[in-house]
Amino acid sequence: MTPLSFDLSLLGWTDSRAAELPDGTVPGRVSRVDRGAAEVIAADGRQHVHHGARVRRAAAADPVALPCVGDWAALKPLPEGRYELDEVLPRTTAFVRGGVSRDSRGGLSGDGQGQVLAANVDVVFVTEPSMHATDLADLGRVERLVALAWESGGTPVVLVTKSDLFGHGLDDLLADVRQAAPGVDVHAVSSLRGEGVDVVRGYLDGSRTAVVLGPSGAGKSTLVNALAGGEVMETQRVRAADGRGRHTTVHRELIPLPGGGLVIDTPGIRRVGLYAMDEGVDRVFADIETLARECRFHDCGHGSEPGCAVLAALESGGLPERRLESWRKLQREAAWMASRTDARLRKELQSRWKSIHKEMRRSGRNRP
């Protein structure tokens, strides 16, 4: 154990979580997972802990019960100041990946086994570079990641990164991004110039936990370093300089920031993965869903039906064609995922996050 000690409230520990802590245990936050074990941060420091019998039993029955990065764990004291991980406390949000993997032929196969990649994430920063090599920002990618963010139960915030690369027209780009993510805060950020970084930091007030999603090269590591005020993540420039070309970022997993707040960086959730996301898709396309309610036919396919409000909006220019296509594509994908994710996992996702969203809307916590 390191001699460091931690104020757990700075790691996001709250009274409502304390109420769920079983007697005879102490809390710790999972910062990294290992096979059969985890690294946790407890009040008396970082420690490598093994899963206790209860966790092993639960995980054998259902892999979703395995501790993951961001989890709050009940730690049972063992002799010599050590602990074992006795229980995972109820999650408020979770990134759950459906049991789908790429097979050797590059196809996809589903095994119906879910996996929780990160838990208790309050804010999901969706990064999209204003310019990516010679490409413009990809609004479809923003829509997809915002859908995943909603699905996790966290609050998405879109960051248009590398804004310094975009001269005239940044305001137009931001307007397009806002249209692609209705009801979601959108900000321009240049970590290079330090612009927008304080706005990002503001979302972490009150020791909130964030993840940063986005394509390779979006500047995620650079942003996290800017937030941390130092090099906590290796960036692409560093990697290029060592002559070995680009390779995988060194992942620190749960990073407590000096100014308060935490960032989770876990391989597998940074980029677009395969998640169930049907509710998230409904939410990111709320404008189209609202229009569709005005269609003459209840089961309108928005193709050539008379009295179609969606097509009318398309014609009047209120709805970009790109967005309708993107909606169709993501709906197909969500349906495909749904057909391959097992029913139990989907039920867990839906009932849990539905009540969380409701609660968040009620208490006005929608926007941090």
Ligand SMILES: Nc1nc2c(ncn2[C@@H]2O[C@H](COP(=O)(O)OP(=O)(O)OP(=O)(O)O)[C@@H](O)[C@H]2O)c(=O)[nH]1
């Ligand atoms: N012009 C400009 N370049 C930036 C900015 N932020 C990051 N970069 C550069 O963009 C490149 C990629 O940055 P990273 O932070 O490594 O990107 P990443 O999203 O972490 O990439 P992966 O680790 O591959 O997922 C590096 O060369 C950075 O120096 C910015 O605000 N402006």
Ligand SMILES: [Zn+2]
């Ligand atoms: Zn219609």
